Amino acid sequence: MQISYRLSRSAVWRWVSPARWPVVLLAGAVLLPLIRLALAWLNLTPEVWQHLWETLLPEMVLNTVLLTAGVGAVTLCLGTTLAWLVTNFDFPGARLAEWLLVLPLAIPSYIFGYVFMALFDYAGPFQSQLRAWFGPSLELPEFRSLPGAIFTLSLSLYPYVYLLARAGFLELSAAQKDAARVQGYSDLAILFKVSLPLIRPSLAAGVSLAIMEALADFAVVRYFNTVTLSEGVVRLWVGQMDRDAAVQLASLLLLIALLVILIERFLRRQARYYQIGGQARPFTRTRLRGWRAALAAAAAGMTLLLAFVIPLIQLLTWAIEELTTTDLGTLEMVFGQYLLNTAGLSAGAASLVIAVALPIAYALRHAGSSNKERRLPVVARLATLGYAVPGTVIALGVLLLAAPLNETVLSMTGGAVLLSASLFSLMYGYLVRFLAIGFNSIEASLEKITPSMELAARNLGAGALRVLGRVYLPLMRAGIIAGWLTVFVDTFKELPATMFLRPFGMETLSIWTYMLASESAWQAAAIPSLVIVLANTFLTVLLIARPVRLS
Amino acid sequence: MNRRQVIASFVSCAVALAAVGASGPRVASAQGNVVNVYSARHYGALEKVFAEFERETGIRVRLSNASSQALLERLRAEGKATPADLFFVIDAGTLQIAAEEGLLQPVDSEVLRTVIPAEMRDPQNRWFALTQRVRTIVYNSNKVKPSELSTYEALADRKWRGRLCMRPATHIYTISLVAGMIANLGERRAEQVVRGWVANRPTFIDSDSRILENIAAGKCDVAITNHYYVGNALKKDSNFPVKVFWANQNAQGAHVNISGAGVTANALNRENAIKLLEWLATRGQDPGEAGLAGGNNEFPVNPSAQPTEIIKGFGPFKADLAALSKYGPLQAQAIKLLERAGYK
Numbered sequence: 062m063q064i065s066y067r068l069s070r071s072a073v074w075r076w077v078s079p080a081r082w083p084v085v086l087l088a089g090a091v092l093l094p095l096i097r098l099a100l101a102w103l104n105l106t107p108e109v110w111q112h113l114w115e116t117l118l119p120e121m122v123l124n125t126v127l128l129t130a131g132v133g134a135v136t137l138c139l140g141t142t143l144a145w146l147v148t149n150f151d152f153p154g155a156r157l158a159e160w161l162l163v164l165p166l167a168i169p170s171y172i173f174g175y176v177f178m179a180l181f182d183y184a185g186p187f188q189s190q191l192r193a194w195f196g197p198s199l200e201l202p203e204f205r206s207l208p209g210a211i212f213t214l215s216l217s218l219y220p221y222v223y224l225l226a227r228a229g230f231l232e233l234s235a236a237q238k239d240a241a242r243v244q245g246y247s248d249l250a251i252l253f254k255v256s257l258p259l260i261r262p263s264l265a266a267g268v269s270l271a272i273m274e275a276l277a278d279f280a281v282v283r284y285f286n287t288v289t290l291s292e293g294v295v296r297l298w299v300g301q302m303d304r305d306a307a308v309q310l311a312s313l314l315l316l317i318a319l320l321v322i323l324i325e326r327f328l329r330r331q332a333r334y335y336q337i338g339g340q341a342r343p344f345t346r347t348r349l350r351g352w353r354a355a356l357a358a359a360a361a362g363m364t365l366l367l368a369f370v371i372p373l374i375q376l377l378t379w380a381i382e383e384l385t386t387t388d389l390g391t392l393e394m395v396f397g398q399y400l401l402n403t404a405g406l407s408a409g410a411a412s413l414v415i416a417v418a419l420p421i422a423y424a425l426r427h428a429g430s431s432n433k434e435r436r437l438p439v440v441a442r443l444a445t446l447g448y449a450v451p452g453t454v455i456a457l458g459v460l461l462l463a464a465p466l467n468e469t470v471l472s473m474t475g476g477a478v479l480l481s482a483s484l485f486s487l488m489y490g491y492l493v494r495f496l497a498i499g500f501n502s503i504e505a506s507l508e509k510i511t512p513s514m515e516l517a518a519r520n521l522g523a524g525a526l527r528v529l530g531r532v533y534l535p536l537m538r539a540g541i542i543a544g545w546l547t548v549f550v551d552t553f554k555e556l557p558a559t560m561f562l563r564p565f566g567m568e569t570l571s572i573w574t575y576m577l578a579s580e581s582a583w584q585a586a587a588i589p590s591l592v593i594v595l596a597n598t599f600l601t602v603l604l605i606a607r608p609v610r611l612s
Numbered sequence: 613m614n615r616r617q618v619i620a621s622f623v624s625c626a627v628a629l630a631a632v633g634a635s636g637p638r639v640a641s642a643q644g645n646v647v648n649v650y651s652a653r654h655y656g657a658l659e660k661v662f663a664e665f666e667r668e669t670g671i672r673v674r675l676s677n678a679s680s681q682a683l684l685e686r687l688r689a690e691g692k693a694t695p696a697d698l699f700f701v702i703d704a705g706t707l708q709i710a711a712e713e714g715l716l717q718p719v720d721s722e723v724l725r726t727v728i729p730a731e732m733r734d735p736q737n738r739w740f741a742l743t744q745r746v747r748t749i750v751y752n753s754n755k756v757k758p759s760e761l762s763t764y765e766a767l768a769d770r771k772w773r774g775r776l777c778m779r780p781a782t783h784i785y786t787i788s789l790v791a792g793m794i795a796n797l798g799e800r801r802a803e804q805v806v807r808g809w810v811a812n813r814p815t816f817i818d819s820d821s822r823i824l825e826n827i828a829a830g831k832c833d834v835a836i837t838n839h840y841y842v843g844n845a846l847k848k849d850s851n852f853p854v855k856v857f858w859a860n861q862n863a864q865g866a867h868v869n870i871s872g873a874g875v876t877a878n879a880l881n882r883e884n885a886i887k888l889l890e891w892l893a894t895r896g897q898d899p900g901e902a903g904l905a906g907g908n909n910e911f912p913v914n915p916s917a918q919p920t921e922i923i924k925g926f927g928p929f930k931a932d933l934a935a936l937s938k939y940g941p942l943q944a945q946a947i948k949l950l951e952r953a954g955y956k
Contacts (some may be wrong), residue, residue: 116951183815183831184822197830205817286780286816286956299682300782301947304689388660395657460689471693479693482686565648565695566674573656576677580654581819 506540768808
């Protein structure tokens with residue numbers, strides 16, 4: 062059999078041949094915390110599970126399933142509908158909406174969550190106004206609930222589906238649509254019978270991203286009194302100070318996260334449908350008129366209003382209130398320090414991720430198609446699994462790894478270096494979490510460099526380093542910069558790993574926001590929140606919305 | 613240079629970068645005239661009292677913020693190597709547990725002994741209360757007459773079905789409140805009470821100030837919160853319709869918790885930590901905005917300090933100080949009880 066041949070001794074030996082070691086080593090290092098956590102399965106404590114089973118576990122599992130299913134369904138419907146509208150039709154504001162609809166990505170869900178809670182719970186302005194109009198006895202369904210959490214998270218996460226669905230719709234050729242139209246299909250029939258089946262892989266990718274975020278969230282669900290597995294890990298870990306139980310629950314969460322990836326891969330397996338031959342002619346958009354146009358514009362406008370404009374206005378209002386009522390001296394000092402910490406950490410993480418992603422991508426690029434090297438991409442893919450794993454789970458994995466080394470490092474350095482909560486652990490956590498982002502960006506830019514370019518340079522007598530410096534790096538620059546910026550901003554807003562792994566005094570804007578918001582000190586929380594949102598908006602416009610607008 | 617070397621140089625770049633990042637925080641934290649504080653106080657470094665201390669003593673206060681439990685968990689994991697000098701949390705139980713586990717050291721200070729009453733500090737001087745907070749019953753004064761209220765236990769009465777707001781079990785305030793009830797009533801009776809609250813289908817809101825706003829808006833009529841949130845709401849709006857009711861006055865008294873601090877067992881900046889403690893127990897007790905107690909409408913521990921006018925207006929009350937020392941040992945039991953009773 063082929064498999065047994067591949068695993069035969071000599072093949073394995075050659076496979077881990079020296080040229081391959083950086084990939085294997087780096088990938089292994091990145092995977093280590095996850096492997097360490099998975100090992101918790103070998104050491105299950107029955108009492109912990111018995112207690113969990115008798116108390117919160119059933120509710121946690123049920124809520125997690127309902128939350129992810131709910132968020133998946135709502136983002137699928139909302140994201141696909143909006144993408145369908147803006148790609149297939151022309152209505153007032155359509156071209157503007159097409160890229161503006163991406164912007165909610167700029168508001169991290171832990172900020173989105175508290176803003177929505179403040180706006181829409183019983184004491185919030187929305188329900189208060191309704192009571193003013195319809196009388197004080199008006200009772201709406203409880204907002205602090207699972208449906209409330211699904212509503213909030215879906216509005217925050219739909220852009221993932223929207224972006225990928227939009228790209229999918231645009232890839233469909235006019236010919237396919239024309240063929241369907243000739244058959245007498247209506248727009249809706251084309252959508253359901255032609256377009257949706259063809260863009261299924263894109264939809265699966267978008268929905269699985271939204272689901273991964275929902276699975277990882279521990280902040281929003283707490284505002285909504287919804288105990289999920291992620292919330293449970295935090296609850297056990299810092300609420301009940303039971304690290305062992307938290308580790309065991311986290312290993313279950315890890316398993317579920319991996320399951321989500323597997324399902325996504327399965328749904329994408331026959332992945333791509335290409336337009337074979339001929340020039341793909343971009344299709345013309347149908348012009349909508351009358352109530353149809355109004356309806357389409359309203360759908361896009363309402364979503365944008367609810368998911369971006371209103372939260373942003375609310376944050377601005379709070380920030381202004383805070384600035385006019387507090388002592389600016391203290392604020393400025395504290396704020397400046399936290400901003401500096403956040404920017405420093407983000408720059409460090411971005412550089413580290415790129416430094417690790419580059420050799421992996423470069424080695425992959427040069428991996429031959431021989432049997433012994435065919436597995437290299439698999440190793441690299443494994444190393445990018447971290448993006449699907451909740452930050453809390455990664456933090457626990459890193460701490461588990463650091464714990465046995467802690468004492469050794471302490472005694473070696475005369476009590477000077479504490480491994481468990483240090484820049485080292487934190488950077489390691491960021492690397493595991495964000496390697497995929499840097500890697501994908503670099504890999505995409507490498508694909509543009511054809512082997513013939515390298516061969517030409519080699520033939521002209523350039524050495525490997527010269528080829529790297531004169532051919533690769535200039536051509537990869539855009540990809541590297543994009544990757545660096547994305548990791549920078551993702552670290553800028555990162556909450557769980559920062560919360561649990563940061564060294565003393567390394568307070569960041571995200572930590573500050575979270576601390577204040579969880580006490581409903583919204584005015585004070587709004588300032589760091591706004592900085593995070595603005596940094597994100599900048600990047601979203603630069604890297605995502607602008608290409609959307611230009612395409 | 614061949615490809616292998618190129619790759620190797622990339623790898624060493626990454627390793628070097630990681631190594632730079634690994635520089636020890638403990639070394640850095642010992643440098644200069646600083647005191648490193650693990651703080652669970654909500655506004656953290658925004659509180660004027662720390663800036664005031666810095667201005668007066670020239671000692672820089674570095675804060676790292678998290679919840680009381682998260683800080684204890686962290687202190688435990690770090691043990692002797694912790695970079696924190698002062699462990700400043702908002703729960704007596706957490707301080708007791710930290711002290712019992714040897715994470716805090718005794719501090720022999722004349723100042724602290726004289727200004728902080730004996731029941732407000734550890735008998736072995738490993739921690740000291742700096743402010744008092746009373747977790748008591750609050751009510752919508754347009755909907756509830758004070759004569760309808762009496763004790764925490766009485767909120768289990770059917771009469772309050774659908775009218776209660778409660779803080780979830782994840783918060784240390786709830787855990788210590790129930791620990792205090794176990795101390796006073798025994799576990800069985802305490803569980804009956806908690807089950808009675810749950811049967812009244814309370815709205816769980818994980819923020820005392822949002823609970824008050826929900827009472828004002830009419831979502832619920834009665835809740836249990838810390839007194840100073842009412843004080844802070846009144847400071848903003850003197851017509852705020854929520855009033856404080858001192859609970860259990862004909863029994864042990866209202867549930868009291870503290871915000872307090874202890875010096876960590878291995879503190880590098882021990883002297884500065886003690887200076888900060890002493891400062892907070894004396895100058896920091898100021899009823900004005902710049903005081904630890906005054907800035908947040910908490911009760912000062914120092915008997916010579918005055919509470920703010922707003923909370924003086926809540927009237928005199930009997931506090932259950934006897935239970936204060938039992939939160940620590942009973943918290944684990946309280947967590948289990950809350951879970952069993954189905955309290956969110």
